[in-house]
Amino acid sequence: MSSVKVKKKKGLLKKQLEAVVGAENVDDSASGRLVYSYDATPNYQAMPDFVVSPANAEEVAAVLKLCNETGTPVYSRGSGTNLCADTCPVNGGIVLLSKRMDQIIELDKENLTITVQPGVITKKISETVENEGLFYPPDPSSMKISTIGGNLSENSGGLRGLKYGVTRDYVMALQIALPNGELIRTGGKLTKDVAGYDLTRLFVGSEGTLGVITEATLKLIPKPESQKTILALYQDIEAAGRSVSAIIAHKMIPVTLEFLDQDTIRAVEDFAHIGLPTDVKAILLIVQDGPKEIVDRDIHQIAEICRSENAVDVQLAASEEEAEKLATARRSALSALARLKPTTILEDATVPRSEIATMVRAISEIAEKYDVRISTFGHAGDGNLHPTCLTDARDEDEMQRVEKAFAEIFEKAIELGGTLTGEHGVGMTKAPYLEWKLGAAGIEVMRGIKQAIDPNGIMNQGKVFAEETRERVAEAK
């Protein structure tokens, strides 16, 4: 198309969008578009044509219908905290913001549910329900700024996944705008509902490739009565891994069971100054919650287990404030590491928890092999590790080695019965590797679903489905 025609087409689309959401909610300024040209993932950037902010589900549906008819790409976006380039508007088109849909619609104390719009900040949900003695367990590290819409699209995890599961496990009902402009509702305030396919969980974690979630009803549980935190210190990573397995084998499921390696401990301490011991090889941060007498009993037993697995020290957080400080420190691990080098690449290869020690060791060996710096921390109880590469995007040679190292890490995770991504999503960063996990036949099933629901392929182009699958490192050897 000639540039004149393109300009005319864009002008028409702008008018049509303005007719739906109002002129003040369609931004095509260079600065406005620049802000939404990237997300929290390093090295991915592309300019959208318009940034559109609808006020309600009907406007979202109308925008999708318009985009569907005009073949305009749509990238729905909350706060853009994802780490797989899922909200990068890679082919131009529209970034669809949830910022004007940020209301808590209802807190239903009789049915223990909260109904929210997608733009509500996750932490606001937690705080709102905790004020009522209730609990929304999913707590992605970004919860202070992430939106629940983003959490739903990515099926976010967090630090409490071991005991309480992930976002998916707390979604009871959705309202969804489909690419064809229809609005559908799935589920209800119902523990049990088998009326038709589980569309709720199909859309949760579909990374904005099938439709836009415009409302969600989330399940709440009673707030645990008390909570205790311990730190177990190790001079031996294997011993930390064995402790994780031993705790579970003793039939205790802590709410949080986090692992930090020495690199991460040092970075976090340097950042947060909370007195973490920087001379140990690994730390387990362990939290249990529940009725006070049970928490006391469990924490005592867990401490015993850690000691018997060669923890050099086990420290009980003296107060709630100290426990909160430790949790905040752990949540800051990415920020802390990110200060050390110009570029930080955080992955989330995940393995069965019995394979944690093997995987941590493999990551070290792979980092050494490719001469790159990888620190590892993560949710050890889930087997959900965050190998984090500290590098510099300007160093092309190093970046190539980084990519090879991560490919090998993915391959190792899958070999151990794990997955490419535990909680960050596929997006662009892991799309070329997805077939390693799902096989060609699995990808075909996904493509069929995508084609059925979004036949014109307008939703989040360039994500999840790769044009080419990367060759396996092992095969390429």
Place this chain on the structure above:
Amino acid sequence: MSSVKVKKKKGLLKKQLEAVVGAENVDDSASGRLVYSYDATPNYQAMPDFVVSPANAEEVAAVLKLCNETGTPVYSRGSGTNLCADTCPVNGGIVLLSKRMDQIIELDKENLTITVQPGVITKKISETVENEGLFYPPDPSSMKISTIGGNLSENSGGLRGLKYGVTRDYVMALQIALPNGELIRTGGKLTKDVAGYDLTRLFVGSEGTLGVITEATLKLIPKPESQKTILALYQDIEAAGRSVSAIIAHKMIPVTLEFLDQDTIRAVEDFAHIGLPTDVKAILLIVQDGPKEIVDRDIHQIAEICRSENAVDVQLAASEEEAEKLATARRSALSALARLKPTTILEDATVPRSEIATMVRAISEIAEKYDVRISTFGHAGDGNLHPTCLTDARDEDEMQRVEKAFAEIFEKAIELGGTLTGEHGVGMTKAPYLEWKLGAAGIEVMRGIKQAIDPNGIMNQGKVFAEETRERVAEAK
């Protein structure tokens, strides 16, 4: 096709099936086919052409491929305990049995998982893991004879859904044979896995319309240390409903919170002779589990709440045996009611738990309006009720009134924010009503998925998707 041609085609298919699974595993005898011409649902029967029993996933895949190529309908089936005619071979073709795939493949105590073939009896899984101090919570009433494959296809619920959720919540990984003859694997021994769409949960509850589950890895949790049971007796159904809400509002989630009306109590007592009080209007059977001190505390509080909500008596089960007797009695409610009249139609309209009392009252009024006998029992904590009609299929006039009554019950459930079916599935019985819950656009999404995965429509024909949607009672008035 002429009958000669049909016979020839069937003869060829038989040979092809025998080549895959062995001649002894293809049954086309009249008696063999008759056995699998119906399931636990009254009034549905059709003869299959062949009953085929594959030995492993590869044979299942090969049978599906063959059926796909020849356009032969396939109905996969476990023990046939479903209550929505889901395993009735309505268009002839093949009943695919899981009886030869009945092995527990692995109990992984480190990762708290069990991996099973689809033909394993649910109760065997429970017993196996409980012997190791572990727990598989889903406990459909039919668990003594139902297969886990059937539970997965139907996303079965049970008596512990309130606290522990349903089958779906315990599935970590699947192997699935697709209609095209491919085998895929989804998930892993992973609490967190966001590599691609949630195919695991798409196939769970898809009622055999998309593929055949050939292996499943299920999540286990530590076995609760102790358990206590109480019976609360009421002369007022509303008071029982209010007790349910009040217990939850006090931030306690019992493992079981069952409701039985007087009709059901009398039938169960007549059947089981365990000394249930038959002079009360309603009973709540309440179970709490967990650490002993917490169970004692909760049960004490729950008893107080029931009394303050006008329970005429609250009785603590004196021993584990007595508690087990009560649970068994509740599980026998369907069998007990089924003895009273020639035909028993059990439904599972489900509402948010705050609407239990309203729904129970509505069911009574509807039964009276249509002059039919409906007893109600069910999982009050989930809002999952089982209105059960005692009738006689030979009485055509009455059967028409029964159908109208259930249509109105479904409509009322949806009006109250509920669903057609909490745990039984859509199958044939609820297919004509499904659009009432999902809307035309929701059904279209499901049809798209079905078409993408099973383009020749061989899997469980005549189920879930109705040829015609029933008119709404309210509109027809």
